[in-house]
Amino acid sequence: MIKFWSYQTEYKNTRKRLLKSIDSTIKKGAIFFGKQLKSFEKNFIRENNGSYGAAVGSGTDALIIALKVFNISRGDEVITVSNTAIPTVSAITNVGARARFVDIGDDYLIDVSKIEKLINKRTKAIIPVHLYGQSCDMDKINKIAKKYNLKVIEDCAQAQGAKYKGKFVGTLGDAGCFSFYPTKILGAYGDGGFVLIKELNFYKKIKRLRFYGIETIDKKNRFFNNYYANENGINSRLDEIQATILNIKLKNTSNDIKKRKNIAKFYINHLKETSLILPNETKNRSHVYHLFTIYHPKGNEIIKKMMSKKIQLRKIYPFPVHLMKAYKKIVKDNNKSLKNTILKSKGIFCLPLYPNLKISEMNKIVNTLNKILYNNKW
Template sequence: MKIMPNRLDKGFYLYQEEFEQKALEVLRSGWYVLGQEVSSFEEEFAAYTSSKYCVGLASGLDALWIAFRILGIGAGDEVIVQGNTYIASVMGITINGATPVFVEPDEYYNIDASKIEEKITEKTKAILVVHLYGQASDMASIMDIAHRYNLRVIEDCAQSHGAKFNGRRTGTFGDIGCFSFYPSKNLGAFGDAGAIVTNNSQIAESVRVFRNYGSEKRYYNRVVGTNSRLDELQAGLLRVRLSHMKELETEKSRLCNRYLAELSHPDILLPRIQESATHIWHQFVVRTECRQELIDYLNKKEIGTIIHYPIPPHLSEAYQYLGIREGSLPITEYYAKTVLSLPLYNGMSRQEQDYVIEAINSF
């Protein structure tokens, strides 16, 4: 049996008829940019997150860098962010000329809130919170710090659609919540797509103008903006998947609860869920010091895995100019050397999961 780490086609086949019907509906409409599908998705996703406003964008990275641009954070400013994130989180900061200040993660793979305060300087303007792998961060502690130091909070929710902390969905705590709808996400499009959510009407309006060449009226440009528009086709397809989010979340939860209950190996550490937080399981990430041996063993059994992420941003070639040496973030670097994502996708059969569980337990 061959098991891939992810199967996007299975997610399509679950609702094939609805996806195909919506695609034809959009294609036949003759309106492909900033039309009714985008407006409807923005309303529906705002309601889903319990936000007042949603603005569709072309990608999750665009959501991040535009968020910092709209908040006026740039050259000379510092932004606190966890070290063990995907590099796009950091790019959202540096594209604007600001400097990332890295904080070590906690045992749940999110930013360790107890280590934020020591990194704050007079240059600190914001905290970028990344809800990594699908689990909500400790937003109570983070927001307390932000309020005491008058800092902006931007949430990177690229992997946490629907995750909650104290019953409140991610993306709604800070000034702006940034979402990616890349196809592998729990709420995935069929290409690149993203959005921001906010409860601030001025921020929402500024993003709407900025995403469309800085124009609120055709040929009248208020600011120097960009082209980052969520297109009608992706918005329509996202609306279909959004209507099924509850059942998709339930299925992922069932699969991961089974992993938690049945995986048992002394050299493999399973993920834990923080009190007051929920996990929507974008990835099921284990940790092991014999990672390469496990990967090789699973490859022989045709079971695919992925490392999220093998090179932390501060050690990437792109950020060598920051001058952060190896060993500066030991927990981040240890996670990078030991984490491994197991096969997980909507539509995964019991037989497929049986095979994975049996293989790992006999490693």
């Protein structure tokens, strides 16, 4: 079986080093907020050319905290897309705000030409989702945000290392939110997230919000490092074990992205003559290929036939968020304004793509897929 995603080979190659480092970390007696976390935060900020930032418990928490930093709450509206992971929308909902959805373009990303139509006096922010590994059109988004005095919170969960006009995603808006879920470009062996921020005061607020509202930076505060909530925060900590793992894996991120790009190039070269709609890397936007996303109207049938040949493909995302039961009652954007989102969701699927995918597996994937398309005259 060729799995859609697997960490087993990666773990086998790094097991001894990981276990040795984890053992050393645990022996030092700090499970939270120790040297590994501080080191990782410093390294991650430097790796992404960021200003300030803090690690948190998950990518979802990163979005929630970023929204809270900018005081977005009940009665406010946040513009984003429905073609995204649930956390993008659940974060907005969990701070009491309402998501407003913009349709996507043929690149599966937010259609910037349709953003302004949704802006009103309640709109407070835009969350562009750098989906599948490619950046949104940040110049146009930032221009709109500036015009209407809106915050831009980048959802970079699937785009660690991607660039827009030479600058890393996560540093282009007011805040950048990352996920370290195991399948991501930089994945832990558990949950984790990060918020990059430009301003020092907002950074201080992030540090309070992730730890119950306790002040851990400003020594002039009379309740500095005391068990006292300066504001209403949450519990969102990246533990020392995950920080240790991420510190090790961060060093390989650039090389892993190169491998992802090579696999994507292989797929494109071997599938470009088919009826599949393949990923298209837009000018001035480097694609890191968190996912290799394909569109075909017979997507469901292709997935079933590939599975019969013991090759796992996956639909991401088969159900737009605005059509899910959990959000139908609070979302008023109708299907007519999200035609491309709905259309693409019916035929989107992804091929296996991760750094340790073998060339023999890649060959089997493209040969099998080509044969299925040819035999069925698709």
